[in-house]
Amino acid sequence: MRGSLLLSALPRDGSGRAFLGLVAACAILVPVLNLLVPASSPVHLSTYVLTLIGKYLCYAILAVAVDLVWGFCGILSLGHAAFFALGGYAMGMYLMRQIGPRGVYGNPILPDFMVFLNWKELPWFWYGFNHFPFTALMIVLVPGLLAFVFGYLAFRSRVTGVYLSIITQALSYALMLAFFRNDMGFGGNNGFTDFKELLGFDLQSDRTRVVLLVITALALGVSYLACRFIESSRAGRVIRAIRDAESRTRFLGYRVESYKLWVFVFSAMVCGVAGALYVPQVGIINPSEFAPINSIEVVIWVAVGGRGSLHGAALGAILVNYAKTFFTGALPEVWLYALGAMFVLVTLFLPRGLMGLLPERRPAAAEAS
Amino acid sequence: MAWLAAASPAAAQSADAPFVAALGELPDAGFADKEALVARLVETGHSSAGAVLTAMLEDRLYVRNSDRRVFISTSADDTQPSLSLLDPLTLKNAGTAPMAELTKIGTNNRLRRVLRTTAARFALANPDASVRLAAVTDMLRSLDDATAELLRQRLPQEPDGAVKRQIETGLAMMAIGDSNPTVRLAAVQALSSRISAESRNRLAALLERGADGTYAEPDEVVRKAAAAAVNSIDTTRAVYSGVETVFFGLSLGSVLVLAAIGLAITFGVMGVINMAHGELMMLGAYSTYVVQTLMPNHLDWSIPVAIPVAFVVAGLAGVILERTIIRFLYGRPLETLLATFGVSLVLQQLVRSVFSANNRAVSTPSWMSGTWQVNEALAITYNRIYIVGFTLVVFSLLLLVLRRTRLGLRIRAVSQNRAMARAMGIRSGRVDAMTFGLGAGIAGMAGVALSQLTNVGPNLGQAYIIDSFMVVVFGGVGNLWGTLIGGMSLGMVNKLLEPYAGAVLGKIAVLVALILFIQRRPRGLFPQTGRAAESA
Numbered sequence: 042m043r044g045s046l047l048l049s050a051l052p053r054d055g056s057g058r059a060f061l062g063l064v065a066a067c068a069i070l071v072p073v074l075n076l077l078v079p080a081s082s083p084v085h086l087s088t089y090v091l092t093l094i095g096k097y098l099c100y101a102i103l104a105v106a107v108d109l110v111w112g113f114c115g116i117l118s119l120g121h122a123a124f125f126a127l128g129g130y131a132m133g134m135y136l137m138r139q140i141g142p143r144g145v146y147g148n149p150i151l152p153d154f155m156v157f158l159n160w161k162e163l164p165w166f167w168y169g170f171n172h173f174p175f176t177a178l179m180i181v182l183v184p185g186l187l188a189f190v191f192g193y194l195a196f197r198s199r200v201t202g203v204y205l206s207i208i209t210q211a212l213s214y215a216l217m218l219a220f221f222r223n224d225m226g227f228g229g230n231n232g233f234t235d236f237k238e239l240l241g242f243d244l245q246s247d248r249t250r251v252v253l254l255v256i257t258a259l260a261l262g263v264s265y266l267a268c269r270f271i272e273s274s275r276a277g278r279v280i281r282a283i284r285d286a287e288s289r290t291r292f293l294g295y296r297v298e299s300y301k302l303w304v305f306v307f308s309a310m311v312c313g314v315a316g317a318l319y320v321p322q323v324g325i326i327n328p329s330e331f332a333p334i335n336s337i338e339v340v341i342w343v344a345v346g347g348r349g350s351l352h353g354a355a356l357g358a359i360l361v362n363y364a365k366t367f368f369t370g371a372l373p374e375v376w377l378y379a380l381g382a383m384f385v386l387v388t389l390f391l392p393r394g395l396m397g398l399l400p401e402r403r404p405a406a407a408e409a410s
Numbered sequence: 411m412a413w414l415a416a417a418s419p420a421a422a423q424s425a426d427a428p429f430v431a432a433l434g435e436l437p438d439a440g441f442a443d444k445e446a447l448v449a450r451l452v453e454t455g456h457s458s459a460g461a462v463l464t465a466m467l468e469d470r471l472y473v474r475n476s477d478r479r480v481f482i483s484t485s486a487d488d489t490q491p492s493l494s495l496l497d498p499l500t501l502k503n504a505g506t507a508p509m510a511e512l513t514k515i516g517t518n519n520r521l522r523r524v525l526r527t528t529a530a531r532f533a534l535a536n537p538d539a540s541v542r543l544a545a546v547t548d549m550l551r552s553l554d555d556a557t558a559e560l561l562r563q564r565l566p567q568e569p570d571g572a573v574k575r576q577i578e579t580g581l582a583m584m585a586i587g588d589s590n591p592t593v594r595l596a597a598v599q600a601l602s603s604r605i606s607a608e609s610r611n612r613l614a615a616l617l618e619r620g621a622d623g624t625y626a627e628p629d630e631v632v633r634k635a636a637a638a639a640v641n642s643i644d645t646t647r648a649v650y651s652g653v654e655t656v657f658f659g660l661s662l663g664s665v666l667v668l669a670a671i672g673l674a675i676t677f678g679v680m681g682v683i684n685m686a687h688g689e690l691m692m693l694g695a696y697s698t699y700v701v702q703t704l705m706p707n708h709l710d711w712s713i714p715v716a717i718p719v720a721f722v723v724a725g726l727a728g729v730i731l732e733r734t735i736i737r738f739l740y741g742r743p744l745e746t747l748l749a750t751f752g753v754s755l756v757l758q759q760l761v762r763s764v765f766s767a768n769n770r771a772v773s774t775p776s777w778m779s780g781t782w783q784v785n786e787a788l789a790i791t792y793n794r795i796y797i798v799g800f801t802l803v804v805f806s807l808l809l810l811v812l813r814r815t816r817l818g819l820r821i822r823a824v825s826q827n828r829a830m831a832r833a834m835g836i837r838s839g840r841v842d843a844m845t846f847g848l849g850a851g852i853a854g855m856a857g858v859a860l861s862q863l864t865n866v867g868p869n870l871g872q873a874y875i876i877d878s879f880m881v882v883v884f885g886g887v888g889n890l891w892g893t894l895i896g897g898m899s900l901g902m903v904n905k906l907l908e909p910y911a912g913a914v915l916g917k918i919a920v921l922v923a924l925i926l927f928i929q930r931r932p933r934g935l936f937p938q939t940g941r942a943a944e945s946a
Contacts, residue, residue, distance in 0.1 A: 195929055199932060200928060202743060203744065204932060206683075206747060207880075207883060208925050208928055210876060211876055211879075212925060215917075215918045215922055218914050218917060219914075222914055222915070341748065344748060374762075377756065377758060377759035377762075378755075378756055378759050380755055381754070381756035382752065384749055384755070385752040385753060388749040389739070
């Protein structure tokens with residue numbers, strides 16, 4: 042049953058398959074090039090590049106999630122970075138608890154920043170985060186719950202279009218301000234860092250990093266397939282109808298709010314997973330992850346890759362971030378110009394992103410394969 | 411005449427001599443000797459004696475190690491690597507010296523008490539009434555018998571009313587400690603009409619109970635009068651602090667309205683989401699900076715010049731933005747949002763490249779700085795008053811333009827029914843460009859105002875963009891009055907919440923409340939009605 046579900050989601054189009062192949066190749070090649078190829082060889086992948094690829098893959102998951110709500114349901118959320126950051130914070134709390142007595146102050150229970158603030162005991166919302174299963178639950182539950190409450194209120198009262206974009210942005214901004222406060226109990230503007238180990242594995246070792254990367258690649262593949270599955274199901278067709286003509290869909294008898302809400306919540310949960318995978322790889326989480334510009338950058342990845350094409354969104358995320366790494370290293374002055382120009386040019390000339398440059402998929406060929 | 415000219419420096423010389431002699435003994439004197447030297451310095455009657463003693467009191471009197479000469483430093487901060495010095499005789503600039511070259515002339519508590527009284531005496535004799543007032547106000551903070559005696563001597567000869575009243579306050583505060591209850595009662599009654607924190611605390615001290623349960627004030631009549639006085643002072647002060655909060659709210663609201671009003675045009679009237687709005691304000695703020703660097707000698711005029719300059723600069727940027735990008739995206743608000751966001755990034759990087767990433771210093775003209783001290787409990791800074799006034803002027807002008815000019819008529823026509831307006835011969839493309847330019851120009855003028863309130867840097871715009879959208883959406887899109895009322899009430903709520911929740915938490919609360927509000931009333935406080943609302 043489960044197998045046939047996944048099979049039905051498997052892409053029938055060439056580019057979708059190529060994308061999955063690429064992710065799989067990445068999950069196999071990168072570990073080999075990093076661990077098995079000697080450091081002297083020219084094809085050896087340094088740990089630095091390995092971490093970068095891991096980061097890009099997390100961003101790709103985020104982009105897929107945003108594309109699901111924006112590309113297919115027409116909800117332009119400018120607050121998805123908040124869900125990403127919440128997932129990241131949940132993972133960060135687990136990692137902080139794992140430090141245990143190895144912190145600077147050596148307190149077995151309290152993380153360093155709490156000792157520094159002279160706190161005597163753990164706040165209630167930190168309970169349970171020393172157990173990984175609980176943390177894993179929270180990683181999807183916290184963003185999902187926030188998305189549910191927010192989406193329930195917003196979609197029920199039919200806040201749409203730019204209004205929705207602006208209040209999602211305000212939500213993310215409010216969360217950023219809140220997390221910057223020291224007495225919130227999330228480390229203030231320093232956030233969490235100095236992680237030691239995850240499930241007993243040393244986070245500094247190459248082997249752990251490789252495993253994390255493989256897990257991230259797997260997560261990307263699974264979330265791609267899951268979004269594919271939703272998008273190609275019956276519900277997916279309703280969702281696309283909502284994007285194209287919301288009122289008409291409502292008049293046809295569909296509960297537009299419920300469809301939107303569940304897509305929104307699912308997408309937020311995927312973002313939480315992406316954030317949770319991101320934190321152990323980059324080794325830090327702080328409130329700047331909530332910054333409204335982050336959410337908007339995600340949207341531009343999707344727009345560059347191709348709105349309404351899940352693998353396009355993922356590739357867009359990887360390409361734009363590669364460009365960002367390249368420019369901020371080589372020509373830091375130019376990066377914002379390039380990013381800004383990308384926003385303008387893509388919206389003006391490439392409404393379907395880079396995927397729009399590919400030749401139209403021929404339905405007949407797709408059926409045959 | 412010649413001998414007169416020759417003789418006067420000599421006379422000055424001879425008046426200087428005892429002063430110089432006393433100064434010369436300072437570096438090597440013990441604390442007790444210093445006290446005698448202070449008295450000698452005062453006796454010389456030298457015009458610089460006051461300055462030297464004040465400097466000594468404030469730890470600004472130094473000895474240069476190389477030649478044992480005494481100098482006054484302009485700053486009390488002894489962590490600096492070097493200090494700029496004044497000659498103690500002429501009070502003219504005497505160059506700088508490295509900290510290691512100098513030794514501070516120390517004081518102890520006893521000496522400082524003597525110095526304070528002496529310095530106060532000099533200040534009380536100052537011909538400038540504001541200096542005297544400041545001196546008396548300062549003395550009230552640490553009253554003792556010696557300073558009270560000074561005040562008592564000064565009172566009959568004091569010509570200025572405000573200074574006189576302040577001296578009376580001081581004497582009453584002293585008289586509260588008198589042994590005669592009638593004197594105390596009179597003092598309490600005198601103080602009951604004052605509203606400064608010092609007199610309130612002095613009165614409240616009378617009502618305190620000691621460890622053995624007895625009141626600090628033994629006489630019941632005096633105590634009752636004091637309780638009544640404290641009550642009335644508290645009420646008055648509460649009223650004034652209420653007035654202050656309301657005014658702070660109004661001035662914050664004005665800033666919000668100013669930032670949002672341009673957006674109310676582009677977003678409200680044209681339906682264009684302009685994420686680069688904040689950067690247009692930033693352009694206005696930088697225009698102020700450029701105007702000030704171009705006319706450094708006429709800073710007082712820089713703001714009146716900068717306002718039209720900023721309007722033109724930001725307005726032109728707006729017109730270019732509209733003609734090259736936005737006009738291709740009408741009817742696609744989400745795409746407009748992304749494209750203008752890109753523009754905002756480019757503009758930010760542009761000022762970073764041109765002006766550097768650091769904040770630029772924009773100075774405040776003299777007529778805008780300072781505070782208006784309404785009374786002891788209420789002080790309002792001038793720049794806040796000007797901001798409120800400026801906002802109201804801009805708002806009324808904009809209203810006039812929209813209601814009374816041909817351009818305004820066309821703008822309203824195009825926004826209400828584009829096809830019909832075109833059929834009547836209005837060139838809608840041109841009106842679009844002008845409308846957008848108008849909104850952008852107002853953003854530029856808002857930038858001039860912001861340059862007086864916050865740091866002028868590449869991130870100036872980002873800080874205001876979310877707030878401005880909130881104001882427009884809260885007030886109701888397409889409604890200028892809604893923007894005014896929305897902005898003012900948001901500013902007010904923010905300031906009213908601040909004392910209870912703190913600045914950051916207050917802001918978060920307002921944001922969350924707004925998110926909830928939009929869900930209750932998706933079209934804001936004053937929703938558009940009629941046919942235009944349907945298409946929005």
